[in-house]
Structure formats: structure tokens, C-alpha cells
Amino acid sequence: MLRIGVLVSGRGSNLQAIIDTIKSGKLNASIEVVISDNPKAYALERCKKHKIDYQIIEMKNSPSRKYFEEKIVGILKSKNVELVVLAGFMRILSSYFLKNFPYRVINIHPSLIPAFQGLHAQRQALDFGAKFTGCTVHLVDESVDGGPVIIQAVVPVLPEDTEDTLAQRILRWEHKILPQAIQWFSEERVIIEGRKAFIKDARYGELPVNPALEIF
Ligand code: GRF
Numbered sequence: 001m002l003r004i005g006v007l008v009s010g011r012g013s014n015l016q017a018i019i020d021t022i023k024s025g026k027l028n029a030s031i032e033v034v035i036s037d038n039p040k041a042y043a044l045e046r047c048k049k050h051k052i053d054y055q056i057i058e059m060k061n062s063p064s065r066k067y068f069e070e071k072i073v074g075i076l077k078s079k080n081v082e083l084v085v086l087a088g089f090m091r092i093l094s095s096y097f098l099k100n101f102p103y104r105v106i107n108i109h110p111s112l113i114p115a116f117q118g119l120h121a122q123r124q125a126l127d128f129g130a131k132f133t134g135c136t137v138h139l140v141d142e143s144v145d146g147g148p149v150i151i152q153a154v155v156p157v158l159p160e161d162t163e164d165t166l167a168q169r170i171l172r173w174e175h176k177i178l179p180q181a182i183q184w185f186s187e188e189r190v191i192i193e194g195r196k197a198f199i200k201d202a203r204y205g206e207l208p209v210n211p212a213l214e215i216f
Contacts, residue, residue: 002029002186005081007072007089008036012043014087014108017175018182019050026215027179028186032079035072037091053079059091069097076101083185086140087178095142103192105140106185108178110170112136112152117145122167131157133166134208135174137181139197148197150190151177154208173209176216183215 006015015034021027034047034054047054055075062068076084077100086093086107098105111121112134118124125133134154141147153173157166184190189200202211 002182003032003080003082004029004085004182005032005076005079005083006034006085006087008034008041008043008087009038009090010041010043010088012041012046012088013171014174014178015043016046018085018087018179019046019052021179021183021215027183029083029182032081033075035075037068037089043088065094066096069094073097073100083182085178085182092144093140098140098142103139104185106137106150106181107140107145107147108174109136109138109145110167110174111145112154113138113145113149120163121145122170123163125157126161126163126166133157133170135170135177137177139192148192148195150181150184150197150199152210153177176213177209180213180215 006018008015018031022029031052034043034052036044036054036056037059039056039058044054057068057071059068082104084101084105109121111125113136116124116133132154134152136152137150139147139150155170155173184199191198191200199211204211206212
């Protein structure tokens, strides 16, 4: 059973997908703690409902980013967390944080990186006129949404899309690829070679998700 810590800032629909996939028996992981930098995050309601331990660490109450990150690292270490999952966490983590969890911090981003990194990825895709976008689970390094890619899903952009309809279409796939990526860590099948990540014995080459989903 992989011990995970989930960092959130908002709605928490990806957190919910992790909770649901664990409950269904398809994801062999346990959420040891959820940490939010936002006391109003709806994700915290989900924690209450499912009796998941959570903590609020606000940047505005921290004298420095180092202090803020030290508090989060301290909580994660005290829970013996083996994988840190950023699920809508709206802050960039420093090398201090990442050194504490080498190759063990992942993020979900709503585009096919390296396209449309940073904020408002769905709006960026619409404004650009892209015909496909998608979502990515990647390892976190010090770049913004730029670490080694673990899994991506391709999603079409329709002429009538708004930011919201596109975000919803992408989200349905986020809710599959994030639990799937966590399951691969749980199975110890994630292999890092330089800036590339591979999944041992995964099926590569199909659409719309590469490598192919196994647990859905
Ligand atoms: C998702 O679109 C995720 O890709 C991005 O932030 C959003 C978080 O949504 N990083 P939620 O809080 O999981 O509902």
C-alpha cells in the first residue's frame, strides 16, 4: 500500500477521483494526509466527508517560502508519505522541497505539456486555436509544469467550446490518468532515465491515453 500525501488549493475533484479509485479497490494507496494552502478549499469538505486527515498551511501566515515548505515537509515526513501528489496545488515548490522527496512528487496539468504550461492552460489552448489539447501527469522538477512526463491523454477542442466546457472535457481524463499514475508508483513500475519517465511493461501506442490505462 503506497502512502501518499495530496496537496490542494481548491475544488479537489482530482482528490475525489483518488478517493473514489482507492475505495473501488483499483488503486492500492492510502491518503495519509491532505494539505491545503487555502482554508476555503472545497477539497477540505471532501476530507471531512471521507474522514481523511487534513492540515491547512497558509503562505500568508509564513514568514518565508522556506518556512512554509518546511512545515509541509514536516507533516509529510511525520506521516511517512512515500509519494507527494499535487492535485490543483497552485504554488511552485522549491529545490528544498523537492530534495526531500526525490522523484517522488507528481503533478496533474490540464494540457499536453510542453504546450500551455502555467496558469489557465485551457484558455491558452482556446486562444491559440489548438485542435487538440489534453492533460498530463508529470514528475515535478524546478520548472513550471515541465518535469518528465508519466502519462498523457489527448482531448479534442471543439469550435463551440468555452473555457468551461473544454475544462470539463479534460477533467474527465484527469480523473483517470492521475489515479493510474499513482497506481504505477504503487507497483514500482515508474522508471526515470534522465528527463524521461517510462512505465515498465505498460502498453504504449494507443489513443487517447499513452501509455494505456490499466485500472479503468
Ligand atoms: C485541474 O484542472 C488540474 O489539472 C489543475 O488544477 C485543476 C484542479 O482541479 N492543476 P481540482 O481542484 O482537482 O478539481
